[in-house]
Amino acid sequence: xxYEKHIMTIHQHIFILIKYSSFILLACLLFLASVIVLLSxxxxxxxxxxxxxxxxxxxVLGTSATVLYVINLAYNQTLLAITNCSVVQILQRGxxxxxxxxxxxxxxxxxxxxxxxIIPRLFGFGTLVIQTASEMPNFIFENCPxxxxxxxxxxxxxDQYNEKNQD
Numbered sequence: 469x470x471y472e473k474h475i476m477t478i479h480q481h482i483f484i485l486i487k488y489s490s491f492i493l494l495a496c497l498l499f500l501a502s503v504i505v506l507l508s509x510x511x512x513x514x515x516x517x518x519x520x521x522x523x524x525x526x527x528v529l530g531t532s533a534t535v536l537y538v539i540n541l542a543y544n545q546t547l548l549a550i551t552n553c554s555v556v557q558i559l560q561r562g563x564x565x566x567x568x569x570x571x572x573x574x575x576x577x578x579x580x581x582x583x584x585x586i587i588p589r590l591f592g593f594g595t596l597v598i599q600t601a602s603e604m605p606n607f608i609f610e611n612c613p614x615x616x617x618x619x620x621x622x623x624x625x626x627d628q629y630n631e632k633n634q635d
Contacts, residue, residue, distance in 0.1 A: 475550040475625055478618060480611040481593035485543045489536055496532045500525060538563055548596070548609045548618075552625055555598060557607050569607065573629035577601040579622045581615030598622065 503524045545560030555576065559567045576598060583594035594615040598607035612618055 471552075472554070473552045475552060476618075476621060478548045478550070478609070478612060480543060480546055480609075481591065481613040483587070483591045483593060484611045485539065488539045492532055492535050492539070496528050499528050503528075548607075548612070550618075550622060550625060552629060555607065555622065557609060569604070571598065571600060571602075571604060571607060573626045574633065575600050575602040575604070576622065576626045579619045579626075581612070581619045583615065 503521060542560045542562060545558060545566070547558050549556040549558075553573055555571045555573070557567075557569045557571075559565070559569075578599040580597045580599070581594050582597070583589050588594050593611050593613050596607075596609040596612040596615045596618055598609075600606055
């Protein structure tokens with residue numbers, strides 16, 4: 469729309485990226501440690517032991533790099549874009565699931581936020597729920613940074629949109 473003005477773009481909280489990446493790195497370290505322990509108990513030739521260790525390390529590093537790439541892709545592609553006319557939600561889950569939804573500000577009925585648990589409260593993220601007045605399902609944006617502030621921004625944009633289009 470020619471009069472549409474971008475207000476803000478929100479990605480999921482960085483804590484989520486760090487959490488998933490940490491799990492992958494920890495799993496890799498545990499796997500490599502178990503390979504080292506297993507190989508140290510073998511009494512075969514040293515060259516064979518080193519070859520197996522190098523192959524296992526390359527396989528683990530290649531797999532982890534691929535998984536970390538997919539996690540990073542999903543993190544960077546999942547976002548909520550707010551304009552003065554609409555809210556656009558882009559969800560990326562892995563490599564194969566990509567969903568784009570657009571909601572007009574005229575269809576925004578209510579916006580609420582929720583922070584469950586100590587980690588979301590400490591790090592300032594939660595779930596943002598945009599309730600719609602249309603047949604579309606509610607927009608649910610998990611791991612939203614500063615969800616209370618985003619709620620206020622969307623509600624203000626909706627109110628301004630409604631005032632401008634009351635004619």
